Amino acid sequence: MYTFNSFKEVIASTNKTDWDKLKQVMTIIQSVQENKDQALYDYSETFVNVKLDTLEVMQTELESAYHAIEDELRTSLELAYQNIWDYQQSIKISDGKTSELYQKVHPLNRVGIYVPGGTAPLVSTVLMTAVLAKVAGVNEIIVTTPPQKGGVNQAILAACHIAKVDRVFQVGGAQAIAALAYGTESIPAVDKIAGPGNQYVALAKKMVYGDVGIDSIAGPSEIVVVADEDTRADYVAYDLLAQAEHDVLARTFLISESKEKLEEIQQKVDDLVDDQPRTAIIKTSLRDHHYSILTADKEETIDCVNTIAGEHVSIQTKDASSYIDRINTAGALFIGDYSPEAIGDYVAGPSHVLPTGGTARFSSGLTVNDFLRTNSIIALKEESFKHMAPSGMRLALEESLQAHHDSLACRMEENK
Numbered sequence: 001m002y003t004f005n006s007f008k009e010v011i012a013s014t015n016k017t018d019w020d021k022l023k024q025v026m027t028i029i030q031s032v033q034e035n036k037d038q039a040l041y042d043y044s045e046t047f048v049n050v051k052l053d054t055l056e057v058m059q060t061e062l063e064s065a066y067h068a069i070e071d072e073l074r075t076s077l078e079l080a081y082q083n084i085w086d087y088q089q090s091i092k093i094s095d096g097k098t099s100e101l102y103q104k105v106h107p108l109n110r111v112g113i114y115v116p117g118g119t120a121p122l123v124s125t126v127l128m129t130a131v132l133a134k135v136a137g138v139n140e141i142i143v144t145t146p147p148q149k150g151g152v153n154q155a156i157l158a159a160c161h162i163a164k165v166d167r168v169f170q171v172g173g174a175q176a177i178a179a180l181a182y183g184t185e186s187i188p189a190v191d192k193i194a195g196p197g198n199q200y201v202a203l204a205k206k207m208v209y210g211d212v213g214i215d216s217i218a219g220p221s222e223i224v225v226v227a228d229e230d231t232r233a234d235y236v237a238y239d240l241l242a243q244a245e246h247d248v249l250a251r252t253f254l255i256s257e258s259k260e261k262l263e264e265i266q267q268k269v270d271d272l273v274d275d276q277p278r279t280a281i282i283k284t285s286l287r288d289h290h291y292s293i294l295t296a297d298k299e300e301t302i303d304c305v306n307t308i309a310g311e312h313v314s315i316q317t318k319d320a321s322s323y324i325d326r327i328n329t330a331g332a333l334f335i336g337d338y339s340p341e342a343i344g345d346y347v348a349g350p351s352h353v354l355p356t357g358g359t360a361r362f363s364s365g366l367t368v369n370d371f372l373r374t375n376s377i378i379a380l381k382e383e384s385f386k387h388m389a390p391s392g393m394r395l396a397l398e399e400s401l402q403a404h405h406d407s408l409a410c411r412m413e414e415n416k
């Protein structure tokens with residue numbers, strides 16, 4: 001158990017780039033740039049032991065998968081689809097009011113979406129990304145997801161059909177990010193890559209950024225839970241297990257001003273962990289990346305949450321709503337007993353693709369607006385120009401940029 005002071009040193013040292021892993025990822029990216037499709041076939045054999053005949057999944061397979069999955073699964077996907085669509089539509093930015101100065105919004109042309117599938121097929125991620133691109137009006141949506149023995153997961157394909165994804169490729173890891181960034185014989189280069197993934201995917205996105213757009217660093221999952229003396233220990237325990245089961249690198253943070261509650265929750269986690277099918281992953285994650293922090297008071301609790309800048313922050317105290325205005329670095333904030341993080345993973349509406357590793361200090365969760373770009377419009381009338389230009393001319397002289405000055409001055413002189 002940490003105090004906030006002892007924890008501060010730990011958190012400062014954990015959010016650093018793993019340079020050795022980054023070098024491995026760089027080798028993969030360079031290999032895809034040089035050998036294109038062949039590198040993708042080779043990495044499929046190396047990393048997932050699958051010998052592929054083709055990289056692309058046909059559209060007809062998406063439709064067949066949609067009809068083949070269980071009715072209950074199809075209905076669940078469709079409910080999630082609708083909630084995601086409605087929420088994203090409600091937050092979509094639009095053109096500024098037309099005047100002499102305003103902003104115009106344009107959908108991106110072609111985007112690549114990464115759907116994780118290493119240790120679990122993240123069906124929900126298809127909807128939490130592609131639907132947003134669709135609401136934005138993106139012209140072409142390309143999904144990549146790791147190859148699987150026996151073919152790509154049927155529910156992932158069905159979700160791609162529901163979201164009207166244009167093309168699907170069975171390519172995973174850093175090699176998928178490289179293919180989307182630079183293109184291969186089969187996979188066209190995209191304008192922006194979005195979607196979460198493990199450390200290799202996250203590092204690859206970081207490396208290709210600039211040659212292509214990325215959404216954020218959405219790496220191994222994290223949760224920060226705040227509990228008080230009345231919090232349900234079983235609820236919190238399951239919430240911690242739910243994030244720990246994503247990855248051995250997943251991080252879980254539990255904060256309370258009550259030492260007894262921290263101990264009770266810890267005991268509950270210990271009691272439940274062996275019943276989970278992914279117990280090996282969970283135990284490693286908890287052993288290496290679980291932090292239980294005892295804080296002195298509410299101010300310190302808030303300071304601690306903001307310092308972590310976690311992907312998910314779940315407030316399960318009696319005064320949960322009072323935290324909303326005070327937490328300013330959460331990827332997403334979950335308030336009260338009936339907003340568990342897992343409801344956000346699947347069906348609430350906001351995307352579950354969120355920044356990790358402290359990057360929520362400066363990045364936001366994925367939204368429809370990540371698939372739009374804006375440009376400003378400057379369409380001045382003569383009168384407005386003539387009002388502004390003398391100041392511009394003076395500033396140009398201050399910068400020793402005579403041609404800038406003259407570009408304005410010649411228009412001041414015209415039609416005098």
Ligand SMILES: NC(=O)c1ccc[n+]([C@@H]2O[C@H](COP(=O)([O-])OP(=O)(O)OC[C@H]3O[C@@H](n4cnc5c(N)ncnc54)[C@H](O)[C@@H]3O)[C@@H](O)[C@H]2O)c1
Pocket residue numbers: 047048115116117118119120122125146147172173174196197198199200201217218219220221246247250311352353354355356
């Ligand atoms: N932050 C978010 O928004 C968010 C959302 C959903 C999931 N996630 C995270 O996504 C991740 C999914 O991870 P996953 O592993 O199950 O699937 P993944 O699809 O992200 O990665 C699997 C691929 O990683 C590559 N890989 C595996 N081991 C490698 C190695 N040693 N060297 C190079 N490449 C290697 C392989 O190509 C493999 O196919 C988890 O970390 C989860 O927490 C994050």
Ligand SMILES: N[C@H](CO)Cc1c[nH]c[nH+]1
Pocket residue numbers: 122124125220221222311345352353354
């Ligand atoms: N919790 C993950 C984001 O960290 C998203 C997810 C998808 N499926 C289940 N969970």
Ligand SMILES: [Zn+2]
Pocket residue numbers: 221242243246342345
């Ligand atoms: Zn999850």
